[in-house]
Amino acid sequence: MSMRVIYGASPADIAGFDTKRLRAEFLVEGLFRPGDMDFAYTHIDRMIVGAAMPTGAPLTFGDGAEVGTPLFFTAREMGIANLGGPGRATVDGAAFALGNRDILYVGRGAREVTLESADAARPARFYMNSVPAGRDIPHRLISREEAKPVDLGETARSNQRRLRMYIHPEVAPSCLLLMGITDLAPGSVWNTMPPHLHERRMEAYCYFDLAPEDRVIHLMGRPDETRSLIAAGGDVVLSPAWxxxxxxxxxxxxxxWGMTGENQAYTDVNPVAVADLK
Structure with a gap:
């Protein structure tokens, strides 16, 4: 297990960032490595993003040295999404089978998590979001079928998509974490429309199921001074509240998508007209 640290920046800072600096502060690359587990601790609302891709021996974590507490989950909760082949997560002896696009919620107080693939030739790809938590909530597996679907957008504007809420007050409660998966309809390319801000929470995007030659052009920044990040499959974009x-x-x-902040209402957003972007 390794843990890198990312400090982020204010909107005033990024005006002078070149591409390399912008990517260093807001794009997490290389998390998914066969047979390994990697985490990034961001000071943007102290979210940790991580990935594990067990191909042989199971991968285990739980020590809190990297977060300054006795255990990783002493003051944290987590969502674990499986983006690959069938796998299993064991939390303090309780085993949960995760199929593709299932998400496991791990509550505060867990001592040890072990991740493994059912088939090393078709490994599970576990993607993790962890945020500080102030109360204990039981662990829970949310299958793709149990997630709440929300259909958004329209074909004519190339932004038709289905958002599925997993860790959300309407499906499975948490302390501060929200987590779900969005799929675009065939022929649609835009993942969010209209663009918006939500000052009361930050968000992390993990792009996946891209062909090796494809990329997502992710726009970020203040509405009047936008910047772009070019993301490959498995890359994670950190999106501050501003x-x-x-x-x-x-x-x-x-x-x-994973979020954390004071407000868990999905509709708590401030839309920005595309015509106002600069």
Whole structure:
């Protein structure tokens, strides 16, 4: 297990960032590595994003040294999404089978998590979001079928998509974490429309199911001074509360969204007209 640290920046800072600096502060690359587990601790609302891709021996974590507490989950909760082949997560002896696009909620107080693939030739790809938590909520597996679907957008504007809410007050409660998966309809490319801000929470996007040659052009920044990040499959974009977020892909893709903040209402957003973007 490794843990990198990302400090982020204010909207005033990014005016002077070149591409390399912008990517270093807001794009997490290389999390998914066969047979390994990697985490990134961001000071943007102290969210941790991580990935594990067990191909042989199971991968285990739970020590809190990297987060300054006795255990990783002493003061944290987590969502674990499986984006690959069938796998299993074991939390303190309780085993949960995760199929593709199932998400496991792990509550505060867990001591140890072990992740493994059912078939090393077709490994599970576990993607993780963890945020600080102030209360204990039981662990829970939410299958793709149990998630709440919300259909958004329209074909004529190339932004038709189905958002599925997993860790959400309407499906499975948490302390501060929200997590779900969005799939674009065939022929649609825009993942969010209209662009918007939500000052009371930040968001992390994990793009997946992209062909190796495809990319997502992710727009961020203040509405009057936008910037772009070019993301490949498995890359994670960190979106601070002050930044818009929207993107378009050069081919089919999906993404996991994770949020944390004071407000868990999905409708708590401030839309920005496309015509007002600069």
């Amino acid at each position: 930044s818009i977020h929207m993107g378009a892909g050069t081919g089919p893709y999906a993404f996991v």
